[in-house]
Amino acid sequence: MSVTSPLRRKLPVAGAILAAFALTLTACSSGSGSVPGETSGSEQTDATSSVFENAPVAADELIIPDSTMAKIKERGKLIVGEALDAPLLSQQDPANPDDVSGFDADLAKLLAIYILGEPNVEIVPPASETREALLANGTVDVVFNTYTITEERATQISFAGPYFSSGLAVAVKSDNTDIKGIEDLGGKTVIVGANTPAVIAVPEEQPTAELVDFATDPQAVQALLQGRGDAYVQDYTLLASDAAANDKLKVVGQPFTSEPYGIGLKHDDADFKEFINNWLLEIQEGGQWGEAWKTTLGTVVDSEIPTPPAIGSVPGS
Amino acid sequence: MNILMENFGLLLEALGTTLLMAVVAGIGSLILGVLVTVARVSPIPILRAAAFGYVQFFINVPLLALLLLAVFALPDAGLILPLLPTAIIVLTFYEAAYVAEAVRSGVNTVGVGQIEAARALGLSLGQSLRLVVIPQSLRAVVQPLGNVMIALAMNTALAAVVGVVELTSRVNKVNLVYAQPIEIFTAAGLVYMAIALAIGLATGWVERNVAIVR
Numbered sequence: 001m002s003v004t005s006p007l008r009r010k011l012p013v014a015g016a017i018l019a020a021f022a023l024t025l026t027a028c029s030s031g032s033g034s035v036p037g038e039t040s041g042s043e044q045t046d047a048t049s050s051v052f053e054n055a056p057v058a059a060d061e062l063i064i065p066d067s068t069m070a071k072i073k074e075r076g077k078l079i080v081g082e083a084l085d086a087p088l089l090s091q092q093d094p095a096n097p098d099d100v101s102g103f104d105a106d107l108a109k110l111l112a113i114y115i116l117g118e119p120n121v122e123i124v125p126p127a128s129e130t131r132e133a134l135l136a137n138g139t140v141d142v143v144f145n146t147y148t149i150t151e152e153r154a155t156q157i158s159f160a161g162p163y164f165s166s167g168l169a170v171a172v173k174s175d176n177t178d179i180k181g182i183e184d185l186g187g188k189t190v191i192v193g194a195n196t197p198a199v200i201a202v203p204e205e206q207p208t209a210e211l212v213d214f215a216t217d218p219q220a221v222q223a224l225l226q227g228r229g230d231a232y233v234q235d236y237t238l239l240a241s242d243a244a245a246n247d248k249l250k251v252v253g254q255p256f257t258s259e260p261y262g263i264g265l266k267h268d269d270a271d272f273k274e275f276i277n278n279w280l281l282e283i284q285e286g287g288q289w290g291e292a293w294k295t296t297l298g299t300v301v302d303s304e305i306p307t308p309p310a311i312g313s314v315p316g317s
Numbered sequence: 318m319n320i321l322m323e324n325f326g327l328l329l330e331a332l333g334t335t336l337l338m339a340v341v342a343g344i345g346s347l348i349l350g351v352l353v354t355v356a357r358v359s360p361i362p363i364l365r366a367a368a369f370g371y372v373q374f375f376i377n378v379p380l381l382a383l384l385l386l387a388v389f390a391l392p393d394a395g396l397i398l399p400l401l402p403t404a405i406i407v408l409t410f411y412e413a414a415y416v417a418e419a420v421r422s423g424v425n426t427v428g429v430g431q432i433e434a435a436r437a438l439g440l441s442l443g444q445s446l447r448l449v450v451i452p453q454s455l456r457a458v459v460q461p462l463g464n465v466m467i468a469l470a471m472n473t474a475l476a477a478v479v480g481v482v483e484l485t486s487r488v489n490k491v492n493l494v495y496a497q498p499i500e501i502f503t504a505a506g507l508v509y510m511a512i513a514l515a516i517g518l519a520t521g522w523v524e525r526n527v528a529i530v531r
Contacts (some may be wrong), residue, residue: 107496128489128493129493129498132496132497132498133498133499145521151494152495152496156497157496157498190481194477194478194486194489195489195493199490199493200493200494212400212480213480213486213490214478219385219389222389224481225387226389226397228392228397228480313366
């Protein structure tokens, strides 16, 4: 009863492992097919550079000695908590890891230019659940991460902004004609992104809806198309980009919430918050804000550049 | 502590799901793992090769990849199961490979003389495996099996990624509302620690009672 295995048995095993990896790869590629903006990559780079032309730089007297901005300037780089896998908002180019593009990413670079004079950004990808801790312990200077301003969060950290206002909308399979918006989701199985505002907002609107959450947007889209749920609730712009990339999916109805996104800062750093709010006003007036929107989120929505939300207009900001 | 009290019902329900997954997949993987070991040490070449392939496949592919494959690739092949059973089945198959490896090391502790004696007494192959080899090898590997069970209990957290609302997924949701990651995740960590400790203590108790004194 020997249990050692002769070498020759390893060959079929290698085959099985290869097959498994091939399967895994196929699964991945079918998911990333829904990433928008892939075809217009070169155009976007050209357009993006215009965002940074003439970007404002803070006057020296605004960098108060011993303040957070002074420390960042001394360090020579801005450490930002932002995602690497959010299409149109902050997505890393897999072929060129230094190239992170999207609305959040562009604003982070603009802020770095404002403080340092050059877009020198170090990215620390936060999980949604660690953003407050990363800010509190000083791992990152700011968070640009579709960070919805809420009063609960504002007791832990401070929010500058809001710098953008979005909302949740409903997507269904193209052949579904029963669901026309959030009001039709009672008793239905609803797919949401894990740790997105939808996890809280859907039960508030439809207490009888059953939630299933998936970690990433491509997974949620896949799950919807495979029939694991009747509808998918997610940020309107993200859904619009999914629908633009995949005609098996459509967005129904109008956004049913208003999600004000803020820039996360360490709690009670009033000087830094005022500094960032002033910067936001400057890039909104200077046109860089609109330009950043147009080259990212604006590519999937048929509308003019929206009016940015008023600074401090939301409880918690 | 208030946050935990306010969400006590939901958290308890999620803990129930975690324990259900750990217990069902645990029992399943122990049974399947022993069967794989039997195939692995049997004198039939095809069975041995199949068992070897099984173990190598599941030990060398990450559990997360297996979960994502089962949840997102199988429906494309026309096989769609609810999320919780899918996760339990994947966990069972995955951990069975580790159980099989642990039990196999136990089989190696059974003396050749024992097997020769069993055959000399006229026991068939099945009888000698069932009555002589497997009971002794299981007794020898109680502690390693306990470690596999602890790893399994921790691995249930990965099911959160594919939409199963177990403890990790639930505390994520609670944290989303309250934004108190340190308090909430420390509490969840302590619960996982308690589960691991319980399995560890149970394993120690079983081992003291079944160990073979040599």
